[in-house]
Amino acid sequence: MIPALLTLLALVDAAFCGFRDAAGRNPRIEKRAYFLRAVRRGALAGLIAVAALAALTFAVLGLAPDPAGLWLDLLAAGRRLLLVYGAYAALVCTALLAYALPVHEARVLASVTILGPFTMVRPWVLAAGALLAALAAARAETAALTLASALTIGLIERLLGRGWRRGRPVPFRPS
């Protein structure tokens, strides 16, 4: 359950990274298809990251003298990660519900009080959760895997933006 929930959080977070990466680059009014493509691109990047992290975790487990003990320690670290990231995700998702309301002020309020500030603190939340889990881990492998996971997820948005930073101008392309 814990690995599944963490995977889900990582994929949703990566999908949002895709959205944020595409936002502010396309001047069209109707951008649903454009954003859907961006979200899929982000989610795919998240999937690749999660697969790589899973492979690394299984490799470390395979090499460990006590795989069952390490697995239990990893689950405990995962529970701590879920505590921090789950609370953050719950707040963001609650704010997003405001977008379904037909009240303009509700959307502004959600943006001003939650979505904007929470986007800004996302790297710090990522780091705080990872540190909390890593510092409480009983084994060095758990701490290392936890930090590696947080770093990988944190790099997704930066990697997605590389194409734009290579000098592509604002894309006035149809969605």
Next chain:
Amino acid sequence: MDAPEISDLLVDYDPDTLARLPVRRSAVVERLRAAGRPGAARLAARLPARDDLLDEAAVDALLLRVHAELQRLSEEFDQGERVRFVLAPLLDALRAAGAPRPLRVVDVGCGLGYVVRWLAARGALGADVELVGCDYNRALIEAARAAASDEGLPCRFHVANAFTLREPATVFLSTGVVHHFRGDALVSFFREQARAGALAFIHFDIKPSHLSPLGAWIFHQARMREPLSRHDGVLSALRAHAGDALLAAARAGAEGLSSALFDGHVGPFPVLRIMHAVIGLRPDLRARFVDQLERLGPRGGRRLGAFS
């Protein structure tokens, strides 16, 4: 706060011909340093230049990126809907008063023309409304035209002074523009609209409050990539005119038009009212406009202040 925004200094135009004038990078850097903005001066010093003259193509590319980011913020804060909420009842009032058709709505300093294009796509303002955007920057106007054409939107964009158009405006509007006019220039801004024969104007801008600079900083850090966007965005919040100053300038400049503030009251929750607007119209339209606005319910009528 009268420090200049970087984007205001990067381009210059001949006021008569609107021809682009060369801009010296060293002059921009010096001006920003003198205004006590060393970070902004460092940003300007890194801009590409040849023989100290800023590279116009590079400046335009930068402004396109900045305006695309600004559009994202406008989308997030529903600027199109914000304008439509006031503009639609105003147009109804103009129709009821028998104003000449078409009702031409001209966006002053439209940039990428987001609001004009949004209104064309979603505003449902009526077939008798013409939507026009004006800006001095050719690159922004060409991008606005391309975006409108791409989506088949019924609106036009001109590299022009909005106040001297051959086909004059019925209504002038703008979003996030008026804080660029300081001192006497703000009064002149309103005077030119009255002189141009407009029947009304609606100018939205950031509403200053104790939270607005912090909010602007958070949002520009979270949403903007360009350092110039981040710098100018926060400075915009610091330079935003108070409602009283906007009203005083409108009343001094736009002779023959009555003015009022929309969303002028900050109230206990300033985060809900991040923009305010100064609205001006011919005195005989006042009652009709208030009536149309009140038909939208308490959300409409109560947000409008007293007309001069």
